[in-house]
Amino acid sequence: MKIIVTGGAGFIGGNFVHYMVNKYPEDMIINLDLLTYAGNLETLKPVENAPNYKFIKGDIADRAFIFKLFEEEKPDVVINFAAESHVDRSITDPESFVRTNVMGTTTLLDACRTYGIKRYHQVSTDEVYGDLPLDRPDLFFTEETPLHTSSPYSSSKAGADLFVLAYHRTYGLPVTVSRCSNNYGPYHFPEKLIPLIISRALNNEELPVYGKGENVRDWLYVTDHCKAIDLIVRKGKVGEIYNIGGHNERTNLEVVKTILKALNKPESLIKFVTDRPGHDRRYAIDPTKIETELGWKPEYTFDTGIVKTIDWYLNNKEWWEHIISGEYTKYFENMYGERL
Numbered sequence: 285m286k287i288i289v290t291g292g293a294g295f296i297g298g299n300f301v302h303y304m305v306n307k308y309p310e311d312m313i314i315n316l317d318l319l320t321y322a323g324n325l326e327t328l329k330p331v332e333n334a335p336n337y338k339f340i341k342g343d344i345a346d347r348a349f350i351f352k353l354f355e356e357e358k359p360d361v362v363i364n365f366a367a368e369s370h371v372d373r374s375i376t377d378p379e380s381f382v383r384t385n386v387m388g389t390t391t392l393l394d395a396c397r398t399y400g401i402k403r404y405h406q407v408s409t410d411e412v413y414g415d416l417p418l419d420r421p422d423l424f425f426t427e428e429t430p431l432h433t434s435s436p437y438s439s440s441k442a443g444a445d446l447f448v449l450a451y452h453r454t455y456g457l458p459v460t461v462s463r464c465s466n467n468y469g470p471y472h473f474p475e476k477l478i479p480l481i482i483s484r485a486l487n488n489e490e491l492p493v494y495g496k497g498e499n500v501r502d503w504l505y506v507t508d509h510c511k512a513i514d515l516i517v518r519k520g521k522v523g524e525i526y527n528i529g530g531h532n533e534r535t536n537l538e539v540v541k542t543i544l545k546a547l548n549k550p551e552s553l554i555k556f557v558t559d560r561p562g563h564d565r566r567y568a569i570d571p572t573k574i575e576t577e578l579g580w581k582p583e584y585t586f587d588t589g590i591v592k593t594i595d596w597y598l599n600n601k602e603w604w605e606h607i608i609s610g611e612y613t614k615y616f617e618n619m620y621g622e623r624l
């Protein structure tokens with residue numbers, strides 16, 4: 285099978301490429317990524333010379349480019365991770381989120397419709413459901429929860445999901461959608477909470493925490509997300525949505541304190557900062573559908589996954605220090621400048 289993975293130089297897409305290249309040597313994995321600030325080819329170093337892996341630089345919203353690519357490559361499966369993904373950035377620049385997340389998705393869907401596809405999979409987020417109140421721990425997001433977005437980011441992801449489902453209903457395109465809770469693990473860009481806290485705590489820098497740190501997130505170790513997507517693409521029912529999450533709810537403050545304890549750093553590094561506008565209070569996934577229909581179970585709890593993650597950041601300082609110093613842009617210019 286030939287599989288196009290878009291956004292494979294990002295955090296989850298990069299972990300997914302590693303997983304697929306190693307698990308399915310008979311499949312060809314094409315990583316299509318624009319290499320925005322969030323795309324980092326250093327993440328792909330462990331697989332860059334694998335015979336079943338190829339990198340192509342390109343924009344999912346560039347229609348002429350995407351159609352030419354599909355004409356040449358004729359992929360069997362497309363898995364769309366590519367996105368503008370940072371909520372804070374969506375508040376200052378919503379338009380780039382509409383362009384990549386909505387128009388990029390419809391461009392891929394049109395190419396799939398034109399050239400034929402066995403499966404198009406949309407990697408979405410639980411943020412499309414909005415948030416839950418802090419005082420109702422009995423409430424969870426199911427696949428039937430109405431879309432109720434808060435930020436330009438989640439609105440653009442919800443818009444994309446609706447297009448994906450409409451292309452199934454209108455044109456019979458074989459699609460699936462997954463909506464996952466917050467991921468953490470190796471190769472996570474250091475602007476996001478967990479890698480930010482680990483990298484800053486190691487440097488004894490202040491740790492910014494929004495509001496009082498009471499917001500609750502449902503954390504999933506990234507490889508468990510990758511396995512779920514692989515399962516949905518191979519065994520999931522066409523036209524269906526699957527929620528992915530492992531019941532690992534933690535307040536942001538609990539996450540920060542867990543990391544400080546593991547690194548033996550003082551809580552005095554914590555600095556509470558003005559809350560993000562429209563900050564979602566609680567996310568919590570009900571994964572019953574994927575567990576019962578597809579037999580998915582996460583391998584890691586938050587307690588085991590966070591230890592593995594901290595170890596990875598301690599053992600791979602070069603990777604995240606290059607990002608913080610901007611060195612990674614030089615790496616891909618040096619390594620790939622000729623080929624891009």
Ligand SMILES: NC(=O)c1ccc[n+]([C@@H]2O[C@H](COP(=O)([O-])OP(=O)(O)OC[C@H]3O[C@@H](n4cnc5c(N)ncnc54)[C@H](O)[C@@H]3O)[C@@H](O)[C@H]2O)c1
Nearest residue numbers: 291293294295296318319320322323343344366367466467
């Ligand atoms: N991070 C999470 O916790 C989380 C949770 C649930 C769902 N998701 C979804 O998973 C996907 C991946 O998230 P992530 O955290 O790995 O994101 P990321 O920001 O780390 O990576 C996004 C990648 O997409 C690429 N990209 C951006 N615009 C592009 C374009 N126009 N054309 C081609 N490539 C482009 C970037 O270069 C980058 O490599 C996103 O769709 C996101 O909405 C993320």
